[in-house]
Amino acid sequence: MIGKVFRIFREKGGILKTLDLWDWYEGLDTKDQKRVKYFFSLKSIKDMRFPFKAKHFDSGEVQNPGYTKATFLGTLAQTALLDEKYEDAEWLYLRALDFAQSPYEKHLILNDLLMLSQKLKDFEKMEKYASMDLSLFDEYKEDLKERNAGNLPQINSYEIMIYLLEKKGKRSEALDLLEKLHLEGVPHPFYEEVKKRLKG
8 A cells, every 4th residue: 555655646757757758658567667667777877878877767857868759769779679688679669669750760760670670580570661661751851861961871771672572573663662762862782783683
């Protein structure tokens, strides 16, 4: 009973309060609450540049955290990834994706999810996340240009999707995608070679 009263009346502070994540956090099951808090604590120990201590997770006053909800959960996902907790990393990235506020922010998270899938050699998820990212291309391409001196950089989902389509024998679809983003100005490191191969 005392413990229950404490939970009801305890101070709801920390970065959860600053980022307005308390309701979200309390809506998670106990297992998921523990992993969010665990990777926050782990980051506070391992990352010297991380400005918070473990206690700042849910108590005290945190001002100007330098994170959005999405980037906060994304940085915890990166911590899980570095700790080789891949299931936790994917779960945290997906929660970050839920909170992403712009197509560009979604692109960054999907790129991390795609790289995680590549690391695990999970071709089904590689296709899933690459497809999700490419579906947002028209919405984030201008932001991407602005951040890259007016030019589009290499896009991992573009290269991976072409590879996967070719692997499935869908050479026509792969060629269409190759040419479409090439015309948009997205570089492919082996454009001529891949084009020649797809044309057969």
